[in-house]
């Protein structure tokens with residue numbers, strides 16, 4: 001693994017009790033971002049670490065939901081599984097076969113059993129073709145059935161996905177967004193796949209239509225024995241369709257659990273923040289219950305240790321200092337405010353009153369905080385930020401080790417994994433939990 005401070009592998013799914021249909025081990029995808037002629041010459045080409053050491057498996061007939069903010073690597077993970085992009089490292093086993101070792105005809109044959117549905121039903125349908133031939137296209141490409149059988153099958157599939165078989169001769173523009181996504185479903189099903197990657201398939205649809213399409217997908221899953229990897233950033237969609245849920249942050253899986261378990265007993269601060277960001281229906285309350293602090297950092301230079309630590313509201317206090325729980329909470333909030341320069345100009349005593357009124361650390365930590373306060377009062381933001389980050393944030397175990405732990409399950413059968421150091425009893429005492 002790339003990080004020399006690593007002591008644990010990342011979240012590894014041991015959840016599949018029956019033999020998995022799909023098993024992903026250490027899957028990694030880095031993109032070269034070009035970096036220009038000079039950087040290439042000096043060997044400094046930067047890499048976008050879109051997916052890093054991801055492992056999980058999916059049982060036959062199961063739906064694994066994959067959730068995370070935009071840019072966290074969900075689509076790249078899906079494309080790497082299907083080898084639509086070439087993985088940098090790792091292995092994908094599909095029906096026991098190592099997909100990453102296949103090429104040519106064998107890969108093509110295996111791909112027939114692994115289909116993908118995309119977010120935008122409009123652009124994935126050729127406007128010049130009629131819907132029937134669109135559905136028949138994959139069968140043709142794989143040399144399945146003769147022309148008459150393909151047409152019969154296409155008409156049957158249109159009906160199965162909730163469309164009128166008479167629509168065989170219509171063009172895509174005659175259909176609504178939801179109907180077009182149904183055409184995509186029929187097309188994916190035409191080659192009788194075992195596994196479908198659904199990449200935000202209902203995101204572009206009206207909310208009223210989403211549930212109908214999701215229900216159709218559920219029915220088809222049962223009827224055809226399908227297994228889904230279902231990508232969405234909308235947790236209500238994930239809750240509707242998934243059996244288990246994987247949460248992805250900045251290229252890595254941070255939590256993996258049965259659906260009920262994840263929603264009722266979330267263990268990773270990122271999952272908790274995502275759940276807290278779900279809009280509250282009560283109009284008297286603010287739009288959301290809570291929001292994630294700051295932006296997702298660049299995957300070119302992701303934070304060491306736990307990648308969420310730079311935004312985590314539960315960053316663990318660094319060892320080597322005496323912090324009470326309140327003192328550390330205040331210090332952490334001050335650190336984040338300094339990093340974001342989210343403090344109005346004020347003198348030292350006002351800063352102290354605003355951030356450390358109730359509890360200010362003493363000893364060495366107190367001296368560092370005093371120096372940082374003095375820097376901020378003098379408008380020396382960079383010095384203040386560097387002092388706090390190097391003294392505290394980067395000394396936290398969250399920065400020094402990659403976390404991966406199994407936690408006790410309260411609402412599910414499968415193991416519950418959460419890549420957070422807060423589950424390691426030897427590094428955190430009860431007062432900080």
Ligand SMILES: Nc1ncnc2c1ncn2[C@@H]1O[C@H](COP(=O)(O)OP(=O)(O)OP(=O)(O)O)[C@@H](O)[C@H]1O
Nearest residue numbers: 031033048050069070071072073074075076077299
């Ligand atoms: N071909 C590429 N070359 C360079 N970087 C890429 C490429 N494709 C994706 N990335 C980068 O990889 C990271 C992950 O992108 P990806 O599209 O997989 O995320 P996502 O979670 O699916 O986001 P969204 O929900 O917005 O689709 C992003 O930083 C993105 O800019």
